Amino acid sequence: MARPNSSSLLALPFALVLASFFILPLILVVVVSFWDYTEYSLIPDFILMNYEELFYGCFDWGDGLCTTFATYLSTFKYVLLTWFFTLVIGFGVALYLVFCVRSLKMQIVLFLICTIPFWTSNVIRMISWIPLLGRNGIVNTSLISMGVIDQPIEWLLYSGFSVTLGFVHLYTLFMVVPIFNSMAKIDKSLIEAAKDSGASAWQIITNIIIPLSRSGIMIGSIFVITIVVGDFITIGVLGGQQIASVGKIIYVEMSYLQFPAAAANAVVLVTITLLMVAAMMRIVNVRKEL
Amino acid sequence: MSKKTQENTIGLSRRSFIKGAGTLAAASMFGGVAPYVMSNEKKVLRYLGTAVNQDQAIAAKAKEDLGITIEYIPVTTDEVTKRILTQPNSFDLVDTEYFSLKKLVPSGNLIGMNANRIKEFDNIVTAFTKGEVAGKKIGDQGTAPKKVFYKDGETSKNFSSTPTEWVTLIPTVYNADTLGIRPDLIGRPINSWAELLNPEFKGKASILNIPSIGIMDAAMVVEAMGEYKYPDKGNMTKQEIDLTMKVLTEAKKQGQFRAFWSDFNESVNLMASGEVVIQSMWSPAITAVRTKGIPCVYQPLKEGYRAWAAGFGLPTTIKGYQADLAYEFINWFLSGWAGAYLNRQGYYSAVLPTAKANMEAYEWDYWMLGKPAAKDIMSPSGQKLASAGEVRDGGSYETRMGGVACWNAVMDENRYMVRKWNEFVAS
Numbered sequence: 064m065a066r067p068n069s070s071s072l073l074a075l076p077f078a079l080v081l082a083s084f085f086i087l088p089l090i091l092v093v094v095v096s097f098w099d100y101t102e103y104s105l106i107p108d109f110i111l112m113n114y115e116e117l118f119y120g121c122f123d124w125g126d127g128l129c130t131t132f133a134t135y136l137s138t139f140k141y142v143l144l145t146w147f148f149t150l151v152i153g154f155g156v157a158l159y160l161v162f163c164v165r166s167l168k169m170q171i172v173l174f175l176i177c178t179i180p181f182w183t184s185n186v187i188r189m190i191s192w193i194p195l196l197g198r199n200g201i202v203n204t205s206l207i208s209m210g211v212i213d214q215p216i217e218w219l220l221y222s223g224f225s226v227t228l229g230f231v232h233l234y235t236l237f238m239v240v241p242i243f244n245s246m247a248k249i250d251k252s253l254i255e256a257a258k259d260s261g262a263s264a265w266q267i268i269t270n271i272i273i274p275l276s277r278s279g280i281m282i283g284s285i286f287v288i289t290i291v292v293g294d295f296i297t298i299g300v301l302g303g304q305q306i307a308s309v310g311k312i313i314y315v316e317m318s319y320l321q322f323p324a325a326a327a328n329a330v331v332l333v334t335i336t337l338l339m340v341a342a343m344m345r346i347v348n349v350r351k352e353l
Numbered sequence: 354m355s356k357k358t359q360e361n362t363i364g365l366s367r368r369s370f371i372k373g374a375g376t377l378a379a380a381s382m383f384g385g386v387a388p389y390v391m392s393n394e395k396k397v398l399r400y401l402g403t404a405v406n407q408d409q410a411i412a413a414k415a416k417e418d419l420g421i422t423i424e425y426i427p428v429t430t431d432e433v434t435k436r437i438l439t440q441p442n443s444f445d446l447v448d449t450e451y452f453s454l455k456k457l458v459p460s461g462n463l464i465g466m467n468a469n470r471i472k473e474f475d476n477i478v479t480a481f482t483k484g485e486v487a488g489k490k491i492g493d494q495g496t497a498p499k500k501v502f503y504k505d506g507e508t509s510k511n512f513s514s515t516p517t518e519w520v521t522l523i524p525t526v527y528n529a530d531t532l533g534i535r536p537d538l539i540g541r542p543i544n545s546w547a548e549l550l551n552p553e554f555k556g557k558a559s560i561l562n563i564p565s566i567g568i569m570d571a572a573m574v575v576e577a578m579g580e581y582k583y584p585d586k587g588n589m590t591k592q593e594i595d596l597t598m599k600v601l602t603e604a605k606k607q608g609q610f611r612a613f614w615s616d617f618n619e620s621v622n623l624m625a626s627g628e629v630v631i632q633s634m635w636s637p638a639i640t641a642v643r644t645k646g647i648p649c650v651y652q653p654l655k656e657g658y659r660a661w662a663a664g665f666g667l668p669t670t671i672k673g674y675q676a677d678l679a680y681e682f683i684n685w686f687l688s689g690w691a692g693a694y695l696n697r698q699g700y701y702s703a704v705l706p707t708a709k710a711n712m713e714a715y716e717w718d719y720w721m722l723g724k725p726a727a728k729d730i731m732s733p734s735g736q737k738l739a740s741a742g743e744v745r746d747g748g749s750y751e752t753r754m755g756g757v758a759c760w761n762a763v764m765d766e767n768r769y770m771v772r773k774w775n776e777f778v779a780s
Binding site: 102103134 | 459
């Protein structure tokens with residue numbers, strides 16, 4: 064009797080879950096993106112209309128950006144901003160936790176403190192910014208009463224600023240955890256040796272710590288980028304529903320029962336996200352370095 | 354709806370498709386579907402609708418009077434439509450708006466309501482049945498209820514232009530919508546829809562982010578600015594949609610809008626916090642702002658109101674006992690207590706005589722006749738809405754409903770409109 068391959072048996076439950084809740088729905092989405100639709104029904108078909116409408120006017124350059132390109136541009140702007148700030152802050156926090164906090168107990172305590180905001184819901188943390196940043200919010204009223212400004216600052220809320228702030232606030236931890244994890248594995252004697260050889264702190268960071276925590280940086284980046292690419296709630300709530308995102312367009316189409324159009328949008332979004340992740344995996348071989 | 358489209362959809366309707374996909378997923382996971390047993394012992398109605406209409410007090414009173422437990426399923430306006438089309442077994446009773454009927458009736462997922470089983474049917478206001486208020490025709494642009502009131506059979510997928518015994522929805526509540534303003538922050542009279550895009554309110558205006566309603570408000574503005582006169586604001590051509598969205602897009606680029614809102618509470622917060630001083634708004638939202646002690650006016654405008662109407666419908670799949678319960682609840686709803694409750698929120702109930710019998714004379718005078726309040730006017734939850742001597746914004750029922758210019762609508766070019774709306778948001 065052939066011995067069953069025990070490792071594939073272990074993987075089987077998760078493979079089944081992935082197949083039925085991820086692969087199958089994804090195939091359905093691709094299929095539906097070629098269907099026709101009316102206000103109240105889906106019509107099985109094979110048409111390219113959903114994609115044609117999606118890219119309508121995109122390749123006639125004279126007329127400014129088409130909706131789809133403008134939306135992706137706006138989405139990528141926030142992806143880039145969020146990625147940059149979460150990376151800088153996340154890297155800094157991890158660096159402090161691993162190399163500046165000496166005792167392991169203290170490291171764990173501080174690390175847990177970082178997770179405390181996650182005890183409240185995502186949406187609550189997002190909405191809490193509104194009374195703070197509003198025209199008559201705490202920030203504006205404090206600044207006015209301190210005499211720093213005469214007029215409330217309008218761009219604090221429902222702006223690119225508040226959206227970026229919200230994203231950074233919500234997702235920095237996704238950067239901290241994997242970077243912390245890979246930094247903790249760095250052999251401390253490497254740092255000592257570098258110091259003894261006369262390396263400056265900056266040289267240690269750029270020549271030793273960053274290269275050795277590449278896998279953590281990459282995993283954190285994948286988390287943050289894939290979350291922000293598909294977001295529509297944060298952009299909606301903190302952007303006053305006035306800022307375009309791909310997720311938002313899909314949401315509007317879904318609420319008007321235009322499932323095939325939404326599916327076409329989703330297929331394009333998934334493709335672009337996969338390409339981005341693939342490109343990042345090229346830069347760093349995460350599996351090898353874990 | 355053309356025959357051709359219907360034949361095409363027979364093979365795999367959305368419903369059977371989703372059911373099939375669901376069963377497939379469930380079967381692959383658990384090897385079968387557990388039998389779903391529904392107990393007939395308990396009197397429970399699953400009531401699908403928007404949160405703004407689902408008042409706990411109404412459910413409590415229904416429980417007390419009828420012994421029926423109302424289980425609210427609160428979702429957004431668009432989501433109600435989506436649920437009816439994709440999950441028609443997930444509710445026993447739906448409270449939806451007339452404008453979505455153009456999508457719902459052709460799907461066959463809602464059954465015709467039997468007018469003979471509705472006690473107060475003959476007392477339903479003429480705004481629904483004839484499009485008249487006090488004997489005078491009112492605006493019927495858009496999906497006016499009279500256009501989609503009857504079906505030509507219980508399970509038919511077609512509307513009937515002549516009265517039949519099969520009604521699409523039993524009317525419950527309706528209102529004439531206009532702009533809400535903060536008079537304390539504006540400090541001058543407002544009397545035209547054009548003010549919404551007045552640069553004076555740059556960064557302090559808002560519209561709702563429900564495309565089909567938002568574009569109607571925009572159309573009221575375009576007409577008020579004298580840019581264009583629509584043959585039917587509720588059913589625009591592609592060129593008219595382009596024109597309307599162009600006006601909105603320019604305003605957005607100039608920074609006219611502070612935010613868009615898509616849910617009742619958002620509109621209340623925008624207004625109460627002073628982020629916005631002029632915006633399209635719903636009547637109970639005005640009430641909610643006022644009960645916080647913040648001045649807020651539901652400003653009547655010279656171009657008229659954009660009206661909406663809602664009613665009860667039943668899913669085609671409903672069974673005898675559940676249907677009896679639903680009719681019992683609907684008859685109770687029209688019998689006065691709920692109607693009075695709605696009137697006190699600033700809505701109008703579909704059957705006025707029974708509501709009148711459940712209201713104090715001074716309340717009726719204030720809410721319905723537009724007379725100065727003889728005493729302080731209280732909300733149903735007991736907060737003060739208006740002091741003695743004040744007059745309701747917009748005046749009497751006849752002035753307000755008589756001043757309706759158009760109704761919430763679904764356009765023939767809806768698909769194009771949604772695309773344009775996404776373009777507008779991205780601009």
